Amino acid sequence: MSELLKSALAAHGGLDRWDKLRSIRATLSDGLLRRLEYSVDVLGGAKALNYPSDYRDFNGILLPMKRRVYPVDVRRQKVAEPVLVAIDLFEVTIQ
Numbered sequence: 001m002s003e004l005l006k007s008a009l010a011a012h013g014g015l016d017r018w019d020k021l022r023s024i025r026a027t028l029s030d031g032l033l034r035r036l037e038y039s040v041d042v043l044g045g046a047k048a049l050n051y052p053s054d055y056r057d058f059n060g061i062l063l064p065m066k067r068r069v070y071p072v073d074v075r076r077q078k079v080a081e082p083v084l085v086a087i088d089l090f091e092v093t094i095q
Contacts, residue, residue: 047072
């Protein structure tokens with residue numbers, strides 16, 4: 001496993017957390033991740049939608065500065081409230 005992959009896994013909860021992932025579906029637009037649908041055991045198998053946004057360029061690497069995770073209704077549509085997770089990045093350092 002490459003050092004970059006090890007670092008990325010560690011930054012996102014480690015391999016044990018990813019092993020709890022049941023399913024995943026991604027929507028790409030303009031080459032960027034725009035919507036990520038998944039269900040995980042840590043949410044009791046509940047489905048969630050993850051919306052990354054506000055992409056910025058860091059040395060040629062585009063990273064989303066904002067992420068919002070919402071619950072999903074029976075039609076797999078976003079339920080606007082409550083926001084389950086909100087992550088805002090303000091500074092990124094790439095070494």
